[in-house]
Amino acid sequence: MPGGGGRRQGRSPACSRHAALVHNAGQCRHHNRKTDAAIARRNVTVKVLKRRFLAGICVGLVALISPRTTIAEQATKYPSRPIHIVVGFTPGGGNNIIARLFGQKLSESLGQPVIIENRPGAGAILATDYVAKSAPDGYTLLIGASGAMVINPAVYARLPYDPVRDFIPISELGSFPLILIVNAASPLKSVSGLVAYAKQNPNKANYSSSSAAFQLATELFKQKTGAPIQMIPYKGANDSVVAVIAGEVTTTIADAGSVWSQITGGQARALAVAAPKRMEELPDVPTMKEAGADVDAVLWSGILAPKGTPPDVVRKLQDEFMRIAKLPDVVSRLKLLNIDSVGSSSDEFSRIIASDIARWTEIARIGNVKIEP
Numbered sequence: 001m002p003g004g005g006g007r008r009q010g011r012s013p014a015c016s017r018h019a020a021l022v023h024n025a026g027q028c029r030h031h032n033r034k035t036d037a038a039i040a041r042r043n044v045t046v047k048v049l050k051r052r053f054l055a056g057i058c059v060g061l062v063a064l065i066s067p068r069t070t071i072a073e074q075a076t077k078y079p080s081r082p083i084h085i086v087v088g089f090t091p092g093g094g095n096n097i098i099a100r101l102f103g104q105k106l107s108e109s110l111g112q113p114v115i116i117e118n119r120p121g122a123g124a125i126l127a128t129d130y131v132a133k134s135a136p137d138g139y140t141l142l143i144g145a146s147g148a149m150v151i152n153p154a155v156y157a158r159l160p161y162d163p164v165r166d167f168i169p170i171s172e173l174g175s176f177p178l179i180l181i182v183n184a185a186s187p188l189k190s191v192s193g194l195v196a197y198a199k200q201n202p203n204k205a206n207y208s209s210s211s212a213a214f215q216l217a218t219e220l221f222k223q224k225t226g227a228p229i230q231m232i233p234y235k236g237a238n239d240s241v242v243a244v245i246a247g248e249v250t251t252t253i254a255d256a257g258s259v260w261s262q263i264t265g266g267q268a269r270a271l272a273v274a275a276p277k278r279m280e281e282l283p284d285v286p287t288m289k290e291a292g293a294d295v296d297a298v299l300w301s302g303i304l305a306p307k308g309t310p311p312d313v314v315r316k317l318q319d320e321f322m323r324i325a326k327l328p329d330v331v332s333r334l335k336l337l338n339i340d341s342v343g344s345s346s347d348e349f350s351r352i353i354a355s356d357i358a359r360w361t362e363i364a365r366i367g368n369v370k371i372e373p
Contacts, residue, residue, distance in 0.1 A: 082113040087143045088124025099143045105324040124148035132166035136308030146299045147213040150356035154364040155371045169349035171321040172302040174339040176255040178274040191291035198227040205229040208240040208249040217297035219367035256338035318346045
């Protein structure tokens with residue numbers, strides 16, 4: 001109406017409330033959609049995390065169980081391929097004969113070939129180091145002689161292997177008695193006579209030696225008797241014995257295998273055996289202790305595996321080698337070489353190695369015997 005007296009145009013309160021409700025409902029729906037999306041994303045994330053968590057548990061369980069299962073399966077199936085026995089000397093020697101004799105019997109009982117590998121050099125250091133670094137699966141074994149396993153650690157300032165840390169002893173297979181000899185034409189007929197001669201003739205008395213093992217055995221003899229005999233080095237055990245026969249040196253200590261033919265052939269005279277008891281084949285030759293020198297110097301050869309070899313595999317090999325060592329034909333064949341068949345347990349062999357290392361190390365220290373590699 002003219003004059004401005006009419007009602008002002010605009011939304012009524014009811015319409016405003018309706019619009020607000022519609023607007024709020026829209027916001028709610030939008031908010032709900034955002035919330036639903038967030039919940040969905042969270043659910044997906046939780047599911048992914050659960051899957052990852054469960055996968056992690058499975059991986060952990062596999063890591064824990066699989067090695068044990070593998071070791072158990074290895075022991076059950078062992079051996080499933082040829083076994084290699086490594087010898088650190090050339091073919092033909094006592095260690096090689098032991099390896100082939102025991103290897104043949106082991107092959108027959110386990111049903112797999114046993115291959116003898118000769119890796120000579122550096123006093124068996126090369127072969128010993130090779131096996132120490134081989135896979136610990138029972139398929140690479142070492143014929144470890146006392147020279148490499150307990151004498152070398154006593155005289156070498158550095159070695160590429162550690163006989164205790166790097167190996168598991170399986171069984172001592174054979175022992176070698178050492179014999180003190182002189183030329184059969186020598187006026188020296190006893191240990192006491194040899195000692196007296198050396199003390200009266202310190203510039204003339206000497207001995208031949210071809211390895212650290214024989215040198216330390218003679219050093220022990222010197223320490224027990226006070227005999228001032230000087231070492232003359234030779235390349236091999238046979239050369240060392242020949243030197244006595246030829247009159248180049250006064251005496252030598254060598255294994256029975258190296259001197260046996262000269263003793264029985266009348267070219268060499270055995271003065272004493274460096275063992276706890278007399279040899280059956282030389283009943284009239286006294287032990288060192290009986291002859292007045294408390295010297296026990298028996299060398300040995302045994303079978304060892306790299307550290308980490310499964311215990312069940314070690315036990316299986318131990319039982320086999322102990323059994324083989326007692327076979328009558330094995331005992332008799334070794335006896336022909338003047339080797340005593342032993343067949344000790346793994347624990348017994350471990351104690352022998354530890355004891356011998358300590359003993360020979362002390363003897364080398366007193367005698368100031370050291371070899372630079």
